[in-house]
Amino acid sequence: MNFEFQNPTHIIFGAGNIARLGEVVSEYGKKALVVTGGGSVKRSGAFDKVVESLKAAGIEFAECSGVEPNPRITSVARGAEIVRAEGCDVIVALGGGSVMDASKVISAAALYDGDPWDMILHGQENVYVPTEALPVITVPTLAATGSETNCGAVITNEETTVKSFIQIPLLYPKVAVMDPELTVSVPKDQTAYGVCDLITHVTESYLNGVDNTPIQDRLVEGVILTAMEWGPKAIADGSDVEARAQIQWAAAVALIGWAQIGTNAGYPVHMMEHTVSAYHDITHAAGLSIINPAWMRFAAKSNTAKFVQFAERIFGLKAKGADDLDCALEGIDRFEEFLRSIDCPTRFSELGINDELFETYAKDTLKIVNDGNGNLPGRPVLSVDDMVAIFKAAL
């Protein structure tokens, strides 16, 4: 184990805490840019609560609405322009992962004269690494990406069909105001996708990481078991605030960094999914739900012991030994069954995607992340042929 870790985000968690937003924002600025998505926060009443709290604290605000589910760099540029035009000095990200991701990049783009796409890692040689950013306060309305408490952002360039990311400490939100009551209006399908998304965040580090990370392993298993226990409750009864709170906390923990510490893991499933959803405007978690089990069956052949641990600790299976591939595969089958039980797709055909571009996805994925030997980092590393085989298995 050799690593560095720091996550300075201040978390304020619990039902009703949205009322404290204005007071929180007032510690960082006088005029907020409130970033939102397609309008659900206005229908749910969350936006009104935010406005009420900001006004009570004497905070002015401007608005940047309409951030897409796969947030585009053009939305980032638009948000940055509003910040400059309106003189905002703090950003409130009210929405799901896409809104929070866009907000983080807006926070740096607003103080940068160049093209915001310069900051996004996408295989280019000279990435611009920003050194200053406006403070961001996240207010998640969906339990899914964990973006509220980490420093990453995934952004799509719709012109070049490239979906890539930025992840630098500068972009940690100052505060995450997590109020599970804001998530009760999330529809069943989006709730299920959130559960799939958060589980995939931890299966990646768990299954691609180095050996001997026992505490991180137990934490990951806790996240998965919690999501599998409380997720279906939140899906069955959206107004169950306890279930909403449990999966919201699970989603944050999944990607706050604690589970990833020292694992040195690639995120191959995410990398492949990003490329697919750059071509098809599908929900990120739907892509993950399809690719992850197929990737697992591929990876279990070479990293059997960890998949056996997954099968035993998550599904209570009993393996004959650490090399019991049948047990490992049974665990993956059970996991796929869980995804289907919450109505997540597990085959490309369910989304009308055929094999036409499989090789293109694979090659594009390597343009974003590459181990220097023409393979995608992960355990095992994946060649173009490996990726195509995984995609085909998920057809």
Next chain:
Amino acid sequence: MNFEFQNPTHIIFGAGNIARLGEVVSEYGKKALVVTGGGSVKRSGAFDKVVESLKAAGIEFAECSGVEPNPRITSVARGAEIVRAEGCDVIVALGGGSVMDASKVISAAALYDGDPWDMILHGQENVYVPTEALPVITVPTLAATGSETNCGAVITNEETTVKSFIQIPLLYPKVAVMDPELTVSVPKDQTAYGVCDLITHVTESYLNGVDNTPIQDRLVEGVILTAMEWGPKAIADGSDVEARAQIQWAAAVALIGWAQIGTNAGYPVHMMEHTVSAYHDITHAAGLSIINPAWMRFAAKSNTAKFVQFAERIFGLKAKGADDLDCALEGIDRFEEFLRSIDCPTRFSELGINDELFETYAKDTLKIVNDGNGNLPGRPVLSVDDMVAIFKAAL
């Protein structure tokens, strides 16, 4: 779940990282106060490595050595005086929990004109809450207290025989430089005490916390299982850097705050132990090792389900149901056997402590922390009679 959480400490973890200390310190100051304990860091060579790294980075330093195993407020005052006399602007805490705890309080005391004891919570009405402190860099040489990555400190007033604490965000170390190689010289008994200490940190929040904290539970179980697997390896072969790294990380995770989030737990075993070790200069962990199993047997009667979970998940026992007190007690027996297997005491008589002051310890404990109804917070709350019964069971 309703909570706030923030831990801004920057962790640099891994063998060999002590060489980076000077570079790290140079980001915070020009002249360091190096705080140390009884001299083991000089015998082990750790002090020389620190000096070498500081010098290479052009950092001057003064020294405050001789901090006691149960650090005294007089040592804090002495450290603060050296800071002022020598013009130090950053503090390096090189040692175990006592050195790190003292360093944190020195960091605030150096900027406060009054008596440092004013800052320590000890039942008084007007605690002075400091608002400024010098930056602290922790360099733990022992896997035990987790003080390196949290904002708490336990301090003893030798005049009044009061051992109490301060815990405020101001005292988070800026950086924790955790180099497991620095811990290879820790003798077997101190290594074992460290293992006991770190486990007790998490059994407290796990067993005294509210219901429905499933992720925190799994994390705690991971810490305990890791300490029980790797602790004996580190005790058997002190030079096993992998084992040293595993228990060092377990100790940090145990009290970094992640496991405590949302549990709202009292720390009754710690509170009782502090009072006992204020009267007898025993190792903190030895006191914990004696009191914890006795407390567990008392608490299992009223919170049986959680102790059953402990028995099942830590020791693989199979309960007849969540109310299976026999299974719960069997788990506690197994835990006590583990403590004995690493040569930790489990009875007061082993340390030559008799029942003479049991009622005094109990009453003194309530002077430090009290729920307002004359009981010690915890699950269940404890009266003076309850505490005396627990002490007697550990005689």
